[in-house]
Amino acid sequence: MKRFVALLMSICMVALLMTGCSGGGGIEDGANASDYPVTVGDVTLSAQPGGVAVLSDNLADVVLALGYEIDLKARSESCTQTELKVLPVVTMDDAEKMKSLGVTLLLTEDEPTEEQKTALQNSGITPLVLDTAASRKGLQRLYTEVASAMRGGNTGYLHGVEAAENILTTLDDINRVIPDSNTVTTACYLYDLDGHVATGDTFCDVLFSCSGVTNAFKGEKGGEIEMDSLKRADPDYIFCSSEVKEQLMSDKNYASLTAVKKKHVVEMEASDVTRMGRTTILTATTMAGTVYPELLETSEESSQEESSQSESSGTENTGTTTLKKGDEGDAVMALQKRLDELGYMFVACSGTYGDATVQAVMDFQLLNGMETTGIADAKMQKVLYSDAAVPRTDE
Structure with missing residues (x-):
């Protein structure tokens, strides 16, 4: 979608949330009085990392949203963001390579093996495993954890609070301009035809809500369903990758689905619903503009009028x-x-x-x-x- 909806956004940049300051260490109860040492989860950092490697495209998206990409020294192959393509590609097994690049902190969503952990620690690299967010509160937690690890339990923490709040405020603003309707519109994100979907315990559920639709699998957990459930739920819209769309549209078993019959199967890469940086805003905008095309029409008319007026x-x-x-x-x-x-x-x-x-x-x-x-x-x-x-x- 090249043109985003003029009426979808009235972005409200808010002041920093007021948080209590603890003496130092853990950030569970708010910002620390000083930056370091800081404890994130069960990992304590004594000083600001000299360099950071990120092995998760979601965490990379958060780093970009925080504006901390200057600290990155390496990335995994999954981190395909344009801004990061110049970075060397590494894996969890590349402890020596990361050390040579100046990496002292590794951000990942995957737990390293004991062998990998030992190799990393012997190379002076601290692995920090962070859980993805599944809710608004989880997004705030994730941002403060990443920011605190990279810039400290005071400076970083407060910046993380602000950045997360800006994302959530924007998502709320998208929801405010959704047209009123007495009809419930349902949708789902389908990762494959093996039953992997975005269930109610994922952040995609938040994106659906902000876009004015109800997740067809809101009541499910664990990211997996029986495919017969797709037929029973019969969502109005199905979002999926181009590959899954091709499979779905050509499979006679799903020809009776409302989304298939009405051609409401919409291409959207899986990373669009799993990344939690600024991608969340673009994803919610795309969802809302797809389900409520009248918003796009209003945007086009408004843009043309503004262009005409600006001539004189x-x-x-x-x-x-x-x-x-x-x-x-x-x-x-x-x-x-x-x-x-x-x-x-x-x-x-x-x-x-x-x-x-x-x-x-x-x-x-x-x-x-x-x-x-x-x-x-x-x-x-x-x-x-x-x-x-x-x-x-x-x-």
Whole structure:
């Protein structure tokens, strides 16, 4: 989906959640008074890691959402995010290679074997196994764990709270613009035709709810069902990979399914529902736009009207140079001030195009019916500096 829904998002960047500060160590009860030592789960880190390797595409997505990718020294093959493709690829067995890359902390969702753990520890690498999130509270827990391990039990923890809250606030804003209906629309995510689905104990269930649909397998747990249950549930929409879609559409056993008959089998990669960084926002947006196409129609009309109006109105400060993360100078300062006027900036204007500016630009693009790139190109700036620019509101 190249164009995201203007009316789907009114992104509300909120202040940091107020949390109590404990003396140090564990973060279960809130932020520590100092950054290190910090205990995450049963692992205690005495200092900030010199370098981090990530062996989970979900955790990699969280690291990107936190803006901590600069700390990454290596990744697993499963971490296919564009921003991480330059990193060396490693596995759990590559302790010596990771050591040579400067890795001292390994983030993973898979428990290493005793042999792997010993090799890692002998190489000065601490393996940290983190559980995926299955709920809103779980997402907050995951963000604070990753952030605390990478940047400390105070600085990192508080940033993790803020980042998770921003994600959840955005998902809530998507839900607020879903059209009212007396009809319950059901959907499911199908990983394969062997019965692996997104059940009610996965974060995909949260994404479905925020997108205005009910998970057909909300009452199930463990990520697996009997395939006869798919026929009984008969969801209105089925989301799955292109490979699974091809299998499903060509299998006569499922020809009677409502989603198959109405061609409501929608291609969506499995990583889109398992990654818990900014991918969650794009996934929920796609789901909502698929089930409620009238939102897309409204977005198209709004975008065309804004483009037409911008031809004859707006300030003279229309940017013509593409601005992106890492840029500095007066043009960036002007961009930030205009975003601030419209309610998108949640930090002070500095003249440096950092993570906060990327997020503000993405928010503006979403609300103004543009592709959410985080890059302020000439087209985006033309609308930004025009009277047609849609401000962010908290309603």
